[in-house]
Amino acid sequence: MEKISIKINDQDIMAHKGATILETALANKIYIPHLCYHPDLKPAGSCRVCLVELDDGKLVTSCRTPVKEEMVIKTKSAELDKVRRPIIEMIIANHHMDCKNCAKKGRCELQRIMGYMKIDKKRIQQNLRFPKEELPLDDSNPFFIRDHNKCVLCGICVRTCQEIQKVSAIDFAGRGYSTKIATLGDKPIAQSRCESCGECVVRCPVGALVPKNLRRPSHEVKTICPYCGVGCSIVLGIRDNVVVNVRGDADSSVNSGRLCVKGRFGLSFVNSQDRLTSPLIRISSNKNSSLVTRHPSLFREVSWDEALDLVASKLKNYRGDEFALIASTKCTNEESYIAQKFARVVMGTNNIDSSVRLCDAPSITALLKTNGINALTNSISEIENAASILIVGANITQSHPVIGLRVKKAVENGAILIVVSPIEIDLCGFAKVWLRPYPGTDLALFMGMCKAILDGELHDNAFIQEKCENFEDFKNSLDDFPSGKVERITGVSRDKVASAAKIFATNKPSAILWSSGLTQYSHGTDNVLGLINLSMLTGNITKPSYGINPLMDHNNSQGVCDMGCLPDFYPGYQAVDQPEMRKRFKSIWGKDLNPNPGLTLTGILQDTLEGKIKAFYIMGSDPVSNIAGSHKVKEALKKAEFIIFQDIFLNDTAQFADVILPAASFAEKDGTFTNTETRVQIINKAMEPIGNSRPDWEIICNLAERMGSRGFDFNNPEDIMSEIASVTPIYRNISYNSLRKGSLKWSDLAETSLTGQNGKYKFTPLQYRPPAEVPDVDYPLILIAERDIYSDGILSQKVDGLKALRAKRLVYINPKDATDFEIKNGEVVRVISRWGEIEGQAVVTTASPPGLVTMYLLEKEINQLINPSPDPAAKTLETKICAVRIVPQKES
Amino acid sequence: MEEELLEEILASYRGDRGELVPILQEVQDNLGYLPEKSMVDIAKFIGVPESHVYSVASFYAQFRLLPLGRKRIAVCRGTACHIRGAPQILNRIEKTIGLKEGETSDDLEYTLETVACFGCCALAPCIRVNMDVVGEMTSEKVDELFPPVIEGVKNDQ
Numbered sequence A: 001m002e003k004i005s006i007k008i009n010d011q012d013i014m015a016h017k018g019a020t021i022l023e024t025a026l027a028n029k030i031y032i033p034h035l036c037y038h039p040d041l042k043p044a045g046s047c048r049v050c051l052v053e054l055d056d057g058k059l060v061t062s063c064r065t066p067v068k069e070e071m072v073i074k075t076k077s078a079e080l081d082k083v084r085r086p087i088i089e090m091i092i093a094n095h096h097m098d099c100k101n102c103a104k105k106g107r108c109e110l111q112r113i114m115g116y117m118k119i120d121k122k123r124i125q126q127n128l129r130f131p132k133e134e135l136p137l138d139d140s141n142p143f144f145i146r147d148h149n150k151c152v153l154c155g156i157c158v159r160t161c162q163e164i165q166k167v168s169a170i171d172f173a174g175r176g177y178s179t180k181i182a183t184l185g186d187k188p189i190a191q192s193r194c195e196s197c198g199e200c201v202v203r204c205p206v207g208a209l210v211p212k213n214l215r216r217p218s219h220e221v222k223t224i225c226p227y228c229g230v231g232c233s234i235v236l237g238i239r240d241n242v243v244v245n246v247r248g249d250a251d252s253s254v255n256s257g258r259l260c261v262k263g264r265f266g267l268s269f270v271n272s273q274d275r276l277t278s279p280l281i282r283i284s285s286n287k288n289s290s291l292v293t294r295h296p297s298l299f300r301e302v303s304w305d306e307a308l309d310l311v312a313s314k315l316k317n318y319r320g321d322e323f324a325l326i327a328s329t330k331c332t333n334e335e336s337y338i339a340q341k342f343a344r345v346v347m348g349t350n351n352i353d354s355s356v357r358l359c360d361a362p363s364i365t366a367l368l369k370t371n372g373i374n375a376l377t378n379s380i381s382e383i384e385n386a387a388s389i390l391i392v393g394a395n396i397t398q399s400h401p402v403i404g405l406r407v408k409k410a411v412e413n414g415a416i417l418i419v420v421s422p423i424e425i426d427l428c429g430f431a432k433v434w435l436r437p438y439p440g441t442d443l444a445l446f447m448g449m450c451k452a453i454l455d456g457e458l459h460d461n462a463f464i465q466e467k468c469e470n471f472e473d474f475k476n477s478l479d480d481f482p483s484g485k486v487e488r489i490t491g492v493s494r495d496k497v498a499s500a501a502k503i504f505a506t507n508k509p510s511a512i513l514w515s516s517g518l519t520q521y522s523h524g525t526d527n528v529l530g531l532i533n534l535s536m537l538t539g540n541i542t543k544p545s546y547g548i549n550p551l552m553d554h555n556n557s558q559g560v561c562d563m564g565c566l567p568d569f570y571p572g573y574q575a576v577d578q579p580e581m582r583k584r585f586k587s588i589w590g591k592d593l594n595p596n597p598g599l600t601l602t603g604i605l606q607d608t609l610e611g612k613i614k615a616f617y618i619m620g621s622d623p624v625s626n627i628a629g630s631h632k633v634k635e636a637l638k639k640a641e642f643i644i645f646q647d648i649f650l651n652d653t654a655q656f657a658d659v660i661l662p663a664a665s666f667a668e669k670d671g672t673f674t675n676t677e678t679r680v681q682i683i684n685k686a687m688e689p690i691g692n693s694r695p696d697w698e699i700i701c702n703l704a705e706r707m708g709s710r711g712f713d714f715n716n717p718e719d720i721m722s723e724i725a726s727v728t729p730i731y732r733n734i735s736y737n738s739l740r741k742g743s744l745k746w747s748d749l750a751e752t753s754l755t756g757q758n759g760k761y762k763f764t765p766l767q768y769r770p771p772a773e774v775p776d777v778d779y780p781l782i783l784i785a786e787r788d789i790y791s792d793g794i795l796s797q798k799v800d801g802l803k804a805l806r807a808k809r810l811v812y813i814n815p816k817d818a819t820d821f822e823i824k825n826g827e828v829v830r831v832i833s834r835w836g837e838i839e840g841q842a843v844v845t846t847a848s849p850p851g852l853v854t855m856y857l858l859e860k861e862i863n864q865l866i867n868p869s870p871d872p873a874a875k876t877l878e879t880k881i882c883a884v885r886i887v888p889q890k891e892s
Numbered sequence B: 001m002e003e004e005l006l007e008e009i010l011a012s013y014r015g016d017r018g019e020l021v022p023i024l025q026e027v028q029d030n031l032g033y034l035p036e037k038s039m040v041d042i043a044k045f046i047g048v049p050e051s052h053v054y055s056v057a058s059f060y061a062q063f064r065l066l067p068l069g070r071k072r073i074a075v076c077r078g079t080a081c082h083i084r085g086a087p088q089i090l091n092r093i094e095k096t097i098g099l100k101e102g103e104t105s106d107d108l109e110y111t112l113e114t115v116a117c118f119g120c121c122a123l124a125p126c127i128r129v130n131m132d133v134v135g136e137m138t139s140e141k142v143d144e145l146f147p148p149v150i151e152g153v154k155n156d157q
């Protein structure tokens, strides 16, 4: 960058060309008072506190004035003081100067300015009129307080919400003396569009926006957020073995310091009273009791030795396919690796699966089929540079919030956004094209788009010829999708399909993002294949900012699959049924391995019902709540003879356990997570395990040794990672030494990645199948179940603030349907499906199209309503939609 | 009804940001104030955040964010009225109807405001109830005009 020389207060300084005076001064440790400036925001130049004097005597706002060659700047002068002093005095006079009790004490910009200018606040407050009457605090948000009496109207929060979060929940309101920062209608912030991200709170220069329950940490440790698949880098603040504060890590290429509400405010579950603290052994045979699981009449606390000895002796009776292990999308890679190794080596079975099956498995199945590898082809930060973005079946601002920010940023950078969603989601407001196909008809839409692209000769012929195979077959399959038919199936007009196709094909690079809204169908794998076809057809796969991006649900959904917690793959997607693979793993693990691929989650439960599987190891998951058709899951678990449940909390599944093992949370152990962009990131132990809990890897290794198995004597996760790297080609270049220098994205490193099978990408001819769940006379509406930003399994349920913010049970229904079914806005209704029912409050809105109702539900709630059909390829269940009818509650 | 009216109004605009103030004016002219729901719809229509619409609406004195009462009481605070006891009159009215200046009662019966001289100085102190000016106000006249609410009655009707 070009440098220029300037002088500040007689000091010679080399400044970056294009920088402002304020930035240059601060970078050189010269303080200039400022209030409305923040390095992350565009300068507003509104407070005029940052004035400096140039050598011609002119006073300029340093935050808005770029440096110029030979500039001579004074930051202190009598003239400056004369102008600045009244501004600050006015602010102080209007400010609730209760510095002693203020949460911002010592880090407040106003205090700093007063110190710098040697202002005596007492004198001012005596001389000037006393401030206006005290305004009430807004403490409606469970995580932070807004105190208008301390606000200096710098506008940083307003601009943060506009520029960074792009939500604009707040703005200046009123005028003159009574100006304040307000939401629409000046309502409490919790009733506004605010997403509780706290980005404004961390930037407020004074004590007007402060977190509740603030405690200063005694030490800080860098680690990774344990919630969603984005994998934001965080800095945990700890005091007395309690998580007291969380900061976003500004150096992370994943989140650049940003966090959503869960990452910033949702980690108090670590210190929840409900944490499991001791191993428990069942003493009563009464399973599925409605009593609290930890009730002393059902379980008793035991030592680790006693618990593990019991497990070891019991498990000896269930070798081979009588055993199944359910791994966790929340545990580390090292723990997942150990878990599958335990199942394969100690127990001799490939019956290993995880809750990835319920959501992301179709993406994995499809990617392995076409690309030969399970990995997205973009990285998160590249999304910002895409020229067009296609989003399908993903309410990203809720499910993967920080990727949502990247998408909004891309739009700001000029990307054209195409949203495919039957219901209105936040990103529709940023989209150029919003397609609203009938639910479950996406594939017909993609095929229609492909056909429009081919017909318009907008495809990338060179790429197809050189890099792809099976094109002719695919092309022929498109004959089945004439525009009229597509229009009929999807309800999207042919013009709209064609124009979306054209935008997508002609604005490159273009990125496709999707998640469970596309995969949780009985034809989820086909849906994903359809998108991959579209991406290949336009030559949009594999280059930076191009490509296909499945958004994996959880922090380690990607990792748990990479590590081989899949019934048909060893670590690194090496197929169990290939004899050479088996031989290789046998030689490394030193044990004969079961040649038969195991069962998927759904298969495991079926076999348990039939009495073939008798013992279960359930790690960090909750099949009873997570798997649709809970009654069947319960039946199966009741039937099992021996169940080990290992987690940090009890959940609905725990009531079926024979032994409960308390695991340590992410904050209490070392390890790695792999996020949705295949980035392997280190998590660092920040505090001691709560109670008697232990990291999962330690528990399983200890157990394996008690069962007489070798190959489990690891000292730490770092050792485990060395073994992982030695058996997993895609992790070959991963080591703690390299990770400590920075995270690594394995799809960038692995030579096998992204060349497809035989070095080519494979087109897949596809046929359209309607969803299995269809409406009829009795159940005329389709319910779409969405998840809101505040809900993410048991962890979020242990955080009171998240619980408070969670969407109330609202049933969004179109005005037309509301009239037809005689539903009034705000009234309590029953939503009745073929399998169950749920209550909610009706919201009449066009956000739901006619024929559809939308609800934000917990997995557990939606799973009572459905009895879904699985996708034939990936065995994922169709849980996205459900036929229902709605009746006003008063009629019952 | 409100919603249809709003739709009709919006139909005559293009949906540009620049149309915000004229739209707000027209909505207020038709509805008497700016209901929150209308601000949400306007925001969507012209493609700006809701909070921005509120920001503009609350900046200009001409916009009302609350509905008006059926009886709009305006107390003159012009010089002539002031000298002849307007503050006491205002005080009395505030006490009787339980509202402060600028407020509207929850049952939408009264709105209380003050205005500068409305040109009837000869009759000072004066107030206006909707379109009717009442001059030479006294405390007794206040009680006559606004019978004190008997505890409990209001809720029962």
Ligand code: SF4
Residues within 6 Å of the ligand: A150, A151, A152, A153, A154, A155, A156, A157, A158, A181, A203, A204, A205, A206, A208, A209
């Ligand atoms: S709340 Fe804080 S950031 Fe927002 S305007 Fe007031 S002082 Fe500035």
Ligand code: SF4
Residues within 6 Å of the ligand: A160, A161, A165, A167, A168, A169, A170, A193, A194, A195, A196, A197, A198, A199, A200, A201
């Ligand atoms: S918490 Fe986030 S969404 Fe809410 S006002 Fe602040 S920046 Fe906006």
Ligand code: SF4
Residues within 6 Å of the ligand: A225, A226, A227, A228, A229, A230, A231, A232, A255, A258, A259, A260, A261, A262, A263, A264, A400, A401, A402, A403
């Ligand atoms: S976006 Fe995901 S990873 Fe990032 S803070 Fe939120 S929950 Fe955590």
Ligand code: FES
Residues within 6 Å of the ligand: A033, A034, A035, A036, A037, A044, A045, A046, A047, A048, A049, A050, A051, A061, A062, A063, A064
């Ligand atoms: S910091 Fe420069 S004008 Fe406010």
Ligand code: FES
Residues within 6 Å of the ligand: B076, B077, B078, B079, B080, B081, B082, B116, B117, B118, B119, B120, B121, B122, B124, B125, B126
């Ligand atoms: S001063 Fe009251 S009417 Fe003129």
